[in-house]
Amino acid sequence: MSAILTLRCVRCKKEFDPRKITYTCDECGETLDVVYDYSAVAEKVQRSELEDRHGSLCERYRDLLPVSDNAVPPGLGEGQTPALKCNTIGDGLGTPNLYAKDETQNPTGVFKDRASVIAVGKAIEFGRRTVALASTGNAAASLAAYAARASLQSFVFVPERTPVQKVSQSIAYGANIVQVKGDYDQTFDLMVEACNQFGWYNCSPAVNPFRTEGKKTIAYEVCEQFNWEPPDWIVVPTGNGCNLAGIWKGFREFYKLGSIQQTPGMVAIQAGGADPLVSAYKKKKAILEPVHAVTLAGAIAIGRPRNFLKAFISLEESHGIAESVTDDEIVEAQILLARNEGIFSEPGAAASLAGVIKLVDIGTIDRKDGICCIITGSGLKDPEFALRGSSKPLIIEPTNEGLRTIREFELSKPSRVCCNAFLPAIAPR
Numbered sequence: 001m002s003a004i005l006t007l008r009c010v011r012c013k014k015e016f017d018p019r020k021i022t023y024t025c026d027e028c029g030e031t032l033d034v035v036y037d038y039s040a041v042a043e044k045v046q047r048s049e050l051e052d053r054h055g056s057l058c059e060r061y062r063d064l065l066p067v068s069d070n071a072v073p074p075g076l077g078e079g080q081t082p083a084l085k086c087n088t089i090g091d092g093l094g095t096p097n098l099y100a101k102d103e104t105q106n107p108t109g110v111f112k113d114r115a116s117v118i119a120v121g122k123a124i125e126f127g128r129r130t131v132a133l134a135s136t137g138n139a140a141a142s143l144a145a146y147a148a149r150a151s152l153q154s155f156v157f158v159p160e161r162t163p164v165q166k167v168s169q170s171i172a173y174g175a176n177i178v179q180v181k182g183d184y185d186q187t188f189d190l191m192v193e194a195c196n197q198f199g200w201y202n203c204s205p206a207v208n209p210f211r212t213e214g215k216k217t218i219a220y221e222v223c224e225q226f227n228w229e230p231p232d233w234i235v236v237p238t239g240n241g242c243n244l245a246g247i248w249k250g251f252r253e254f255y256k257l258g259s260i261q262q263t264p265g266m267v268a269i270q271a272g273g274a275d276p277l278v279s280a281y282k283k284k285k286a287i288l289e290p291v292h293a294v295t296l297a298g299a300i301a302i303g304r305p306r307n308f309l310k311a312f313i314s315l316e317e318s319h320g321i322a323e324s325v326t327d328d329e330i331v332e333a334q335i336l337l338a339r340n341e342g343i344f345s346e347p348g349a350a351a352s353l354a355g356v357i358k359l360v361d362i363g364t365i366d367r368k369d370g371i372c373c374i375i376t377g378s379g380l381k382d383p384e385f386a387l388r389g390s391s392k393p394l395i396i397e398p399t400n401e402g403l404r405t406i407r408e409f410e411l412s413k414p415s416r417v418c419c420n421a422f423l424p425a426i427a428p429r
Helices: 038-044 047-051 087-093 113-125 138-149 164-172 184-198 211-215 217-225 242-256 276-283 308-317 327-341 347-361 383-387 400-412
Strands: 004-009 032-036 083-085 098-102 130-134 153-159 176-180 233-237 265-271 321-325 371-375
Touching: 032 038, 032 211, 047 217, 083 217, 087 098, 087 327, 087 347, 098 217, 113 130, 113 138, 113 211, 130 138, 130 184, 138 153, 138 164, 153 164, 153 184, 164 176, 176 184, 211 217, 211 242, 217 242, 233 242, 233 347, 242 265, 242 308, 265 276, 265 308, 265 347, 276 308, 276 321, 321 327, 321 347, 327 347, 347 371
Parallel strands: 098 371, 130 153, 153 176, 233 265, 233 371, 265 321
Antiparallel strands: 004 032, 083 098
């Protein structure tokens, strides 16, 4: 099984056999990290070797992933998403080195596909035929797709308020949907009990140690896309913290292996109504104080992040930043991305850009720094909020008078089709 040495508790450092199913530490209850023999991997993942590799995500990075040497998990073409330079928004902000890593281009429209292919692969290795997780929607649809690809049965537990678009996607993939009359934390607890009682493989981002390994491939791709000189800051919308921790681990590994000479600072952006990691990091105390999550950004509406400590350590090690943004700031950023860069993100994904706008405005991030926002999920997952601040469609008669109405409307608009009302407000003072 690749070069894995052990599973190690991130708090008490107790180790566990990676060949056995273990989710969390039986001593302190904390999450686990996958530890590799990097000396055995070093020769296989040099720059020249990686640049010559093709194929799926698991094939390209197989030496640093928890996949069997002779069994690559069945994928859907995940990964290899573009890092797009945000020229228009960058000009408006005075940030000439602003980029967006567009994870909406993954098979199910979300970065979680990178983790789902790994989790489903591990279920197959462990001989489990049913997989399950708790989700605010995105991870559910992603797991359902990869379970279908691998001919596994899937159960996805979602809070009752989850948008119908996300639930319908899971249904289309054949998942068994369990809507729980409660918040994410109650949904998660119920899913864990179901896995324990029924012998299902728990693929939840909150506890499955192997999901983080899929997410770190974002960092690998950023290193390659930026010619092995990653930008100064990687800005990540943060809920459970697994995404942030995984991406940081990827950069840390490439630095350890000598592929890059410096690592970026990690920036965790949370919604103001669900920001326990931000609160803890600003106090410089790794003590989780759960909150009742209240935000329209459903993808990051998590008040008790299970990967809190992993994420906190990632911020500390990378000399990172943690900041919260309001729902209004998130919606504005969502519209900015769509109208100026052609990237339609869901609200939670747009939180990364909202965070950049705030952090450069208050001077925490220098405008000349290299900045890469991780745009984690597609706006098609949750399109309702994109209608806020948008003009209503024209309704006309099929006549020449109707055409004149269109012409008058066109002349009343700004010269640039993608111009919007927000950029002047956020331009450098």
